[in-house]
Amino acid sequence: MSDGTLAHPMGRPTLEEVARVAGVSRATVSRVINGSPRVSADVLAVVEKAIAELDYVPNRAARSLVARATMSIALVVPEDAHRFFGDPYFADVVQGISDRLDDSDYVLNLQLTHPSSPSEKTKRYLLGGNVDGALVVSHHSGDHFLASLGRSLPVVFGGRPLGDVANPGDYYIDVDNRAGARRGVEHLVARGRRTIATITGPADMPASVDRELGWRDALTAAGLDAGRVARGDFTEAGGIRATLALVDAHPDLDALFVASDLMASGALLALEERGLRVPDDVAIVGFDDSPYATRGKVGLTTIAQPAQQMGVVMADTLLRLLAGENPPHVTTLDTHLVERDSA
């Protein structure tokens, strides 16, 4: 679907060409496409490389003759169970997807895969006709497999694919992370804060990158320094570590923009540990408006993002693709500021 529709242009590469480039038989390519468990990891890699090079798209009509519809949709989450269960963001997205699929004939097939990239067996499973389509969240920019999955079956991403692995034909639902972050930092500036650091998520995730850009936008517009950055990992422990590093390196810090409420919850603990008051000494703005925003001693001012709505729209977009419709390639959801006590 790199051309963005279910129809394919004339002159597309054939299965025979894939076999020739890969140096294997036609039957072997067919086995890879149909996910036979009898393909070795080496052969799988060679054939996948050839498929990627040629931008080969299996003929859906031909496939449907050998592989019946599974009536199942994968949700691929390249995170370990600890992080998946630890961040309420995922619960909201899954709830939204489930709600939308309840009105369909499809079941949800949740695939927790290894952080950063799926294992070989998961790749084989997803390419093997076991699901009719896939939803992908929490993907990382280095993951070429997930980025190219849209060549083999209908895929909708939650959050735009990043960098060199993005394809023009990708379908994705995103949150306006950059504008949301900018709004949060503008709020801190309006409250008179001048030395505003940020705690980001991993550098290979679009939500991290965009929220950092929004933080930078607001500081630049206000003529303030945008040099205080600590890298977090979207966990509470990571928020604690990053905050301790920031306050120790920058004793003049008077505000923090933190890229998730879970990390901001860690920031609250770390500031308490250092004897700093929130918001008197250090003001905080988080991101999510998750249950963590109201769980600590100080209510978090935060940027609310519609995670459940993202799940609904992701599922809806995929169902439309599976029904042969042409949904928009990109849907962007808005955020808004929720004021509490921390800023």
Place this chain on the structure above:
Amino acid sequence: MSDGTLAHPMGRPTLEEVARVAGVSRATVSRVINGSPRVSADVLAVVEKAIAELDYVPNRAARSLVARATMSIALVVPEDAHRFFGDPYFADVVQGISDRLDDSDYVLNLQLTHPSSPSEKTKRYLLGGNVDGALVVSHHSGDHFLASLGRSLPVVFGGRPLGDVANPGDYYIDVDNRAGARRGVEHLVARGRRTIATITGPADMPASVDRELGWRDALTAAGLDAGRVARGDFTEAGGIRATLALVDAHPDLDALFVASDLMASGALLALEERGLRVPDDVAIVGFDDSPYATRGKVGLTTIAQPAQQMGVVMADTLLRLLAGENPPHVTTLDTHLVERDSA
């Protein structure tokens, strides 16, 4: 597998008999067994009823000719996303299952289904050759579908199937909930507590039933009254409601045995709301030793259960069944008391 092995006794019912009893064609029964999406819900129900009545087990060798191995294992969780993500017990079980499957060729296919019983589409999916086996947790006693799933494919339960839907050939991993609960209540009795209420989980779940029995065992052995019971639902909000009801009905209450840490976390909040001190006025023992045991103002004394280990053993047992081995039908894991400040 109602006879408890992968081999079947002679004279077992045939597909033809199922068709005769159901009043449908042989091809229709075959479609049901192979999960064709073209079977109506009515026909599915009639054929499933006939399969259950005859205790029919599809011939595995014959099936493998038409349905290749999927190399995937379902984890069926009949809970909504809110409860699944809200209780750290599930995160631990999933982590354990994932850890064990990492060393296998199988992928984990997580199926969140409707509370109390899977939807028709999920039933069809599970019976339709889309998974090679299933793990089931958080099942409820009224769920005849999940209880009979073991007739159609290898199934391992986390927690024993309850009551009239239990089959002698079931495979399950359980925690010694009754002994654990008894140990927790004995601890309260040893601390001089005399009016000890309990907050249970749902009445249709084995963990709830067994923990209530253990509470009763300890009170009976100590000659104390076992009349103070409030029904909870394994959520924090349910723990708050049940605690308020108990302290309002029984002002002399001096201790609570709560069947999960998440509910006990709610109990702490409710007691604070009523101005009661923990443990001075009311002592609490929870169950799980989850992160909630250490999250509140007062550390919870609790019965630790090995949830991650349960996941590991469930997956291991299913892998052994899939490999044609004969693992034990029942494995029971031990619990132990963890003392903190609440009792």
